[in-house]
Amino acid sequence: MANPFCALHLHIMYRIFRFFLFCFSAETVHHIIAFALKVARYVPFFGPIQRALFTFRSPLLEREVMGLKFKNPIGLAAGLDKNGELVNEFSNFGFSFIEIGSVTPNPQPGNPKPRCFRLIPDQAIVNRFGINNKGAKTVVQNLKQRRRRPIVGGNISKNTLTPNEKAADDYEKAFLRLYDYVDYFVINVSCPNVENLCQLHDVDLLSGIIDRLTEIRRCHDEYRPILLKVSPDLSYEQLNNLIELILISGLDGVVATNTTTSREGLRTSPERLQAIGKGGLSGAPLKQKSLDIIKYIHNKTEGNLPIIGVGGVMTPQDAIDMLNAGASLVQVYTGFIYKGPGFVRQILKKIVKEKV
């Protein structure tokens, strides 16, 4: 008898499920799924069944990056588990690491709704959430409750109302709060949905933030790698300046890239794009931009700077392209929404098959 849970069946089941989910707004679906996953915690054997269906282990997948041991190179990108509430549940979908956040020192509601839109013909999403999150204190409470221990990255940012000149105070507060509860940090200055945040790519402003965080790290016994998440919309000159700053300031790596403000080459009609308005674009149309930036950073640093590649991974081959371009690890967000819970396992199987 055919296995009812083979990859093809799971894929078809998800396509049907997705058809119904996509009848609701993207943000509503997010809340439904998050609620369902929280309820499922109380269903006996749900976690082990989820792991049996979606995880895939092989010694060929193991990676050591920045001193951390990853069971496989695929992680969940920031933005899906903003408050660190579902770290175990997402790791049961096969991810070896979960990046929570972005987390700001104080809670904030983000931008008015609607603020998240699917561009189905482009396999993409536009969002302008504006870093809505429950604040660092609540996130720590959530992280204290997790039972299993996948690697957790703390993606931190400043509160929207904090002016850029005082941004370092915010990054410091979030960093200090999360220090004992995450395994690495990401400085997010690249979210296009918070006014003027991207100005923090400026080397002078950014070095103020980095100096503070590395100074605090020196006072701790446990070392936490710190990475910088960059925008795909930077010029190569800006990128050169950032690479230089990263190398001299003791940062441990780069996350490349965040969402783009570009709308170039989309199939979605100009009328619909205009109706949606501003926001960061993720998914398939971002892939080439992210890939180019990963290749550029890898070549420029002669492979000496760890890169977490993210942006437009919609097929297992996309993930392999990122690894081949020089990424040590790869993250997924939009691909997971479109391809479903079996996506990570598909990627991992292909990595093993192709011995990447």
Ligand SMILES: Cc1cc2nc3c(=O)[nH]c(=O)nc-3n(C[C@H](O)[C@H](O)[C@H](O)COP(=O)(O)O)c2cc1C
């Ligand atoms: C709805 C949504 C919310 C996001 N929120 C954040 C965030 O809070 N912080 C952050 O650094 N990146 C955030 N991102 C960006 C993702 O982490 C990722 O860099 C980007 O989506 C590109 O990857 P993808 O094409 O696989 O989605 C968000 C992305 C989406 C789609």
